[in-house]
Amino acid sequence: MPEDLAEVYRSTYRSLVRFLYRKVWDAERAEDLAQEAFARALVHKPENARGWLFVVAANMARDEARKAARERRHLTLLKSEPDAVHSAPEDEIDAATRRDQVRVALDQLTPRDREALLLWDAGMSYDEIATQTGLARGAIGTTLARARRRLVEAYDTGSEGQHVARG
Amino acid sequence: MSHVDDGALHAYLDGELTPVERAQLEAHIAECPACRTRLEEERALVARAGQLLSLAQPVERPAPPMHQLRRPRLAWRLRVPLTWAASVVLAVGLGYYLGGTNNASRQPGTLASRVTDSLTPVLGHANADRPAPLVAAREPRAANRVAMRRDERADSAAAKAAPETITLQSGVAQSEAQGALRPVTPTPVPSDAIITARPSADVASDRGRLVATQWPIIRPGPARELLGADPVGVPGLAVRNIRRSPAGDVVLVEQTLDSTTVIQVFQERVEERAIERRFAAPPAASQRQRLAETERLARFIGRLRVEIAGPLSADSLNRLLEQLKPIP
Numbered sequence: 001m002p003e004d005l006a007e008v009y010r011s012t013y014r015s016l017v018r019f020l021y022r023k024v025w026d027a028e029r030a031e032d033l034a035q036e037a038f039a040r041a042l043v044h045k046p047e048n049a050r051g052w053l054f055v056v057a058a059n060m061a062r063d064e065a066r067k068a069a070r071e072r073r074h075l076t077l078l079k080s081e082p083d084a085v086h087s088a089p090e091d092e093i094d095a096a097t098r099r100d101q102v103r104v105a106l107d108q109l110t111p112r113d114r115e116a117l118l119l120w121d122a123g124m125s126y127d128e129i130a131t132q133t134g135l136a137r138g139a140i141g142t143t144l145a146r147a148r149r150r151l152v153e154a155y156d157t158g159s160e161g162q163h164v165a166r167g
Numbered sequence: 168m169s170h171v172d173d174g175a176l177h178a179y180l181d182g183e184l185t186p187v188e189r190a191q192l193e194a195h196i197a198e199c200p201a202c203r204t205r206l207e208e209e210r211a212l213v214a215r216a217g218q219l220l221s222l223a224q225p226v227e228r229p230a231p232p233m234h235q236l237r238r239p240r241l242a243w244r245l246r247v248p249l250t251w252a253a254s255v256v257l258a259v260g261l262g263y264y265l266g267g268t269n270n271a272s273r274q275p276g277t278l279a280s281r282v283t284d285s286l287t288p289v290l291g292h293a294n295a296d297r298p299a300p301l302v303a304a305r306e307p308r309a310a311n312r313v314a315m316r317r318d319e320r321a322d323s324a325a326a327k328a329a330p331e332t333i334t335l336q337s338g339v340a341q342s343e344a345q346g347a348l349r350p351v352t353p354t355p356v357p358s359d360a361i362i363t364a365r366p367s368a369d370v371a372s373d374r375g376r377l378v379a380t381q382w383p384i385i386r387p388g389p390a391r392e393l394l395g396a397d398p399v400g401v402p403g404l405a406v407r408n409i410r411r412s413p414a415g416d417v418v419l420v421e422q423t424l425d426s427t428t429v430i431q432v433f434q435e436r437v438e439e440r441a442i443e444r445r446f447a448a449p450p451a452a453s454q455r456q457r458l459a460e461t462e463r464l465a466r467f468i469g470r471l472r473v474e475i476a477g478p479l480s481a482d483s484l485n486r487l488l489e490q491l492k493p494i495p
Binding site: 006009010013014017018021022027030031035038039042095098099101102103105106117120121125126138139140141142143144145146147148149151152155 | 172173174175176177178181183209212213215216217219220222223224225226227228230231233236
């Protein structure tokens with residue numbers, strides 16, 4: 001295997017898993033997809049492996065989400081959701097709740113804002129994000145500023161709603 | 168200098184301004200209390216957003232060694248569909264007939280093209296001869312996964328299928344009506360499709376059908392001669408045709424499950440020494456061959472290497488595979 005790809009694997013694997021996790025919301029699946037992306041990179045040997053990996057990963061996550069939606073429809077026909085929440089310890093519930101709230105908040109961003117934010121959080125530079133999203137480099141700061149603001153606002157609004165609903 | 172916009176502040180905080188831009192911004196901040204305040208607000212915002220994202224983080228597990236990625240796996244694609252198929256079978260109780268045909272009919276049985284390379288060990292759990300350590304050696308990651316999942320699957324019927332360690336081939340058999348209507352021109356599989364099985368599924372099925380429909384039909388006698396043993400099939404199912412590969416080394420038994428479902432049982436004679444040799448040193452296979460390996464359900468019966476294919480779920484095919492017996 002090319003030396004540089006091994007290096008990219010070391011430096012990027014976790015970021016890629018994190019990036020994918022926020023798209024498929026399943027840790028194991030995110031890992032599988034990340035590994036699949038690297039397996040493909042081994043075959044394709046792309047020049048800019050890092051950027052290539054994130055593009056491929058984003059595409060796989062999109063396909064995955066479509067497929068998952070289909071399967072969910074099937075599954076709901078067959079069985080009711082297991083009521084796992086009640087058996088989980090308190091702090092796990094909290095963590096899961098907060099994660100779900102972040103997820104909901106992320107969903108309220110525009111796809112482009114969300115993508116830029118997730119790429120930044122995955123460790124990409126403004127230049128890389130610009131290449132990836134097609135945005136001008138000069139627009140990345142503004143995009144991230146907007147994405148962050150919306151994320152925080154949506155999260156806070158969501159949490160408040162939750163409190164009201166609970167109270 | 169006019170006031171600094173949000174984008175510049177975020178770029179500054181992200182360390183993404185050029186040295187010149189940074190110097191200009193800092194000079195302005197130094198003499199503009201309003202922008203200083205905003206900078207601190209944005210700094211808090213950046214921190215808060217980062218913190219929120221960190222709430223949505225998977226549990227970090229170490230990356231598997233990179234060399235284990237060399238074999239593209241299909242486990243993740245199979246897992247959910249198989250679970251689903253299994254639950255359909257359990258819930259609806261229709262036995263073999265149901266399940267993820269979509270998933271199961273993915274990869275072709277282009278046996279004709281790969282017969283010479285097809286002796287690579289793709290035995291399922293059903294073959295007791297296959298030494299367990301070898302599974303781990305050849306499919307380290309898959310083996311790990313199985314180990315990880317052993318608990319959850321130990322008591323289920325799906326446990327027997329162990330889809331991650333078995334390789335599947337399926338989907339060749341389609342209803343004859345469909346097969347006859349569809350064009351059977353083989354389409355070149357784009358290189359990208361080598362590891363993205365889904366896009367190539369239709370192409371693949373067509374190629375599989377091509378093989379199935381073009382092989383000459385033979386009588387049981389010659390089949391027995393070719394194999395040096397009775398051909399095997401699913402007991403109790405009507406044999407529709409017996410065919411042989413153009414090269415004459417593979418026998419195909421086609422059986423009808425119902426009026427629209429045909430099960431194909433590919434079988435070939437294998438020298439025992441060849442089996443051992445292949446086990447000991449798996450040949451360097453191309454990506455495509457490896458994919459084929461990972462999509463087949465196969466086992467050895469006596470000195471026959473047998474693969475099963477059909478528009479059924481992998482679970483169902485696997486159970487049929489276990490039932491195979493010599494047919495008179």
